[in-house]
Amino acid sequence: HLRLWVGDEDLAKSRPAPWPLAQSGTVDLFQPxxxxxxxxxxxxxxxxxxxxxxxxxxxxxxxxxxxxxxxxxxxxxxxxxxxxxxxxxxxxxxxxxxxxxxxxxxxxxxxxxxxxxxxxxxxxxxxxxxxxxxxxxxxxxxxxxxxxxxxxxxxxxxxxxxxxxxxxxxxxxxxxxxxxxxxxxxxxxxxxxxxxxxxxxxxxxxxxxxxxxxxxxxxxxxxxxxxxxxxxxxxxxxxxxxxxxxxxxxxxxxxxxxxxxxxxxxxxxxxxxxxxxxxxxxxxxxxxxxxxxxxxxxxxxxxxGEQPEAEPAVSYDLLADLLAAVPDSTPKVWNEVAVAALAELRPGVYGEWAPEQLTLALKPYGVRTGQVWGSTEGGKSANRRGIKRADLLKAVAERDSGAAAA
Ligand SMILES: Nc1ncnc2c1ncn2[C@@H]1O[C@H](COP(=O)(O)OP(=O)(O)O)[C@@H](O)[C@H]1O
Ligand SMILES: [Mg+2]
Incomplete structure (x- = not known):
């Protein structure tokens, strides 16, 4: 059907109606x-x-x-x-x-x-x-x-x-x-x-x-x-x-x-x-x-009157934490074991980490995770994603020498 409406006043010239919420009322943002x-x-x-x-x-x-x-x-x-x-x-x-x-x-x-x-x-x-x-x-x-x-x-x-x-x-x-x-x-x-x-x-x-x-x-x-x-x-x-x-x-x-x-x-x-x-x-x-x-x-x-929290001044050091959390005697460690050890060390920081997160977090340091041998709690040997302690040590040495040069 056709609806015909004739306006005789310019929209901009007509007197604006006051906003209904100007003086009172509240809103549910899920409603119009x-x-x-x-x-x-x-x-x-x-x-x-x-x-x-x-x-x-x-x-x-x-x-x-x-x-x-x-x-x-x-x-x-x-x-x-x-x-x-x-x-x-x-x-x-x-x-x-x-x-x-x-x-x-x-x-x-x-x-x-x-x-x-x-x-x-x-x-x-x-x-x-x-x-x-x-x-x-x-x-x-x-x-x-x-x-x-x-x-x-x-x-x-x-x-x-x-x-x-x-x-x-x-x-x-x-x-x-x-x-x-x-x-x-x-x-x-x-x-x-x-x-x-x-x-x-x-x-x-x-x-x-x-x-x-x-x-x-x-x-x-x-x-x-x-x-x-x-x-x-x-x-x-x-x-x-x-x-x-x-x-x-x-x-x-x-x-x-x-x-x-x-x-x-x-x-x-x-x-x-x-x-x-x-x-x-x-x-x-x-x-x-x-x-x-x-x-x-x-x-x-x-x-x-609250300010956003500033970034923590000393942030945690993942490489150092890993070296601390994983005993010296283990040259290779699975991600899942490392993450559990990290979580024990700093629950607030690592408590929620999944094993894959460690892989991602290590990337910027040039440390790659790969298949490494280890054994389960039950003593069975298996090949799973993990890191080598030597790679961590190398990354720390590189970082320290880089910092010294800079
Ligand atoms: N809804 C409105 N009805 C009538 N006048 C308005 C309306 N919105 C803005 N104005 C007028 O236009 C001027 C410019 O608005 P402003 O929002 O500052 O423009 P912009 O941000 O596009 O530069 C305001 O100072 C006000 O006088
Ligand atoms: Mg403006």
Whole structure:
């Protein structure tokens, strides 16, 4: 059937409806939450769980406002752990970052970048941990092999939503030292994060292949494109062929702040104007979210004044530990025996190691594992994967002479 709707008012000129969550209310991130209105004035929702999102536009169109709005939505689900990065460094995300975020940073100096890359490395570990937890859950609790709102509420599982918002993300991907690693981790988060309850939201003013790697733009499941200047940027955010199909964010006027083509929720691209939440309002909403979190004992990390733990100054020395753990009298030792001995020596470090992990961990030192003879506890001889003590000694000698030369 045909539906005809006649609007007599410009979307951008009509009076914006106040955001329903501005003064009260909380959120379940597994349900759609309204964030803007369509051309007929109807609220449009976004379910932040299970997505990765990209926001693109030329400067001054409302990217940061929109990202902040999405982060405020996350803040209002008190279970959600926020990681907020304002790489322009103007403090636009401080309201939400300082009030509720677990990790937050504004700026793009070396210290800010180191903080961020350390956080991302931890997030990737967290993603791996979550994948394992999800796999180990009984089918009836986790039928689709992904987090549910019930699972997210069980604190013992640690499967609460994690929402990572990055404004002007091109700074990360173009970074000369860590750019490749930022890209690698973010691609991983975009592909495997959603099922584990981790949501990455990236905003950029230069949507091209350097500022948002192809693997990210191609896999993001939610896209917001405010005004852009050309077909290339348009399709970078909205997907290949969007411009040809007539989905053109190039047609938006300069005055149309906060107006975007929105693609997500399994629907066709729609024109939506984001609710206007300015800095003052953002601050009061974030404060409300903070109070809710404080009451629930859910405030942690940056917002609670905690610094991330620094890397331990003296890290363990695997070669030395192996030589200590394995008796001098054994020229060859199986991985499984070595790992058990290591676990006894430093349970906190090696307690969880599987035999194959030793093979991987030794590689950087140039020590290879191979089939070696040994005997089982029962005294039977067998050929299994293991290491030679002589190889360890050689690696230590090489390392020490290298250190002396340097
Ligand atoms: N949803 C909105 N409705 C109305 N005006 C908006 C909206 N979002 C942003 N603006 C206006 O546009 C300006 C630029 O927004 P900002 O998010 O800083 O742009 P960008 O990050 O794209 O450079 C804001 O200062 C605000 O005045
Ligand atoms: Mg901005």
């Amino acid at each position: 939450v309204v964030w803007g209105t369509d051309q007929r004035g109807r609220w449009v929702g976004i379910t932040l769980m299970f997505i990765a999102g990209v926001i693109g536009a030329i400067p001054r169109m409302g990217k940061t406002f929109l990202l902040r709005l999405l982060l405020l939505i996350a803040a209002l689900d008190i279970r959600a752990e926020l990681h907020t990065y304002d790489l322009k460094g103007t403090g636009d995300l401080d309201a939400v970052g300082d009030r509720v975020a677990h990790r937050h940073r504004a700026g793009e100096e070396a210290a800010d970048i180191e903080y961020a890359i350390a956080d991302l490395r931890e997030l990737r570990e967290e993603m791996r941990r979550r994948a394992k937890v999800i796999r180990s859950l009984p089918r009836d609790m986790c039928p689709e092999s992904k987090v549910t709102t019930e699972l997210a509420s069980k604190r013992s599982l640690g499967l609460h939503p994690i929402v990572i918002g990055v404004d002007e993300c091109q700074v990360w991907f173009e970074h000369d030292k860590h750019g490749a690693e930022f890209e690698e981790i973010c691609v991983d988060l975009v592909k495997r994060g959603p099922a584990t309850g981790m949501v990455l939201l990236l905003a950029t003013q230069r949507p091209d292949k350097d500022s948002i790697p192809k693997a990210i733009s191609a896999n993001a499941s939610a896209r917001w494109c405010l005004k852009v200047m050309g077909q290339v940027e348009n399709d970078m955010v909205l997907g290949t062929g969007a411009y040809k199909r007539g989905v053109r964010a190039t047609l938006f006027a300069w005055a149309e702040k906060g107006v975007c083509y929105f693609l997500g929720e399994g629907a066709d691209a729609r024109i939506v104007r984001a609710a206007l939440v300015d800095a003052v309002l953002a601050d009061s909403i974030a404060l409300r979210a903070r109070v809710l979190r404080e009451r629930a004992g859910r405030l942690a990390g940056h917002a609670a």
